[in-house]
Amino acid sequence: MFQRVDHIGIAVRDLDAAIAFYQVTFGVAFTYRHTVESQGVEEAMGRVGESWIQLLCPLGSDTPVGKFIEARGEGVHHVAYGVADVHAVLGDLKEAGLHLIDEHPRPGSRDSTIAFIHPKSVGGVLVELVQE
């Protein structure tokens, strides 16, 4: 079902500072920066091998990442797995009894198709499915 780790999403308060920190400290190159209005975030993607680090800065306090930072502070927000067919995987996970946040896939960054599974169904980890 999961083919690879596509990205790890990390909630940050200051995107410029976080990009600079990852670049200077860890040598991660950020090749992509974009606002995803529908998700309430500005994101920056840094390549690490075949995967990415996704730095997420909330556009407001009433957004998924804004609420997360207020409740828990900065830190790991979600794990995104690459799948061949998001629609098919959603069907399988629904049948398995998991709580889907997205019943239907929606557009993500980099022209991807994404869907989220509720953290309460995955031992406290928010999971994103990504189809390139």
Ligand code: V0V
């Ligand atoms: C909330 N909770 C989390 C969590 N966010 N647990 C683990 N990881 C997270 N990221 C916990 C929270 O502490 C509560 O636990 C419980 O879930 C329910 O919280 P809630 O207050 O009822 O729910 P909300 O309103 O905080 O919403 C949580 C969910 C929301 C996960 C439903 O954030 C959501 O719909 N997320 C999907 C969209 C998203 O995250 N977009 C931003 C990334 P207790 O206190 O009850 O124990 S955009 C992105 O990645 C893109 C565009 C991309 O990759 O292409």
Ligand code: CO
């Ligand atoms: Co993501």
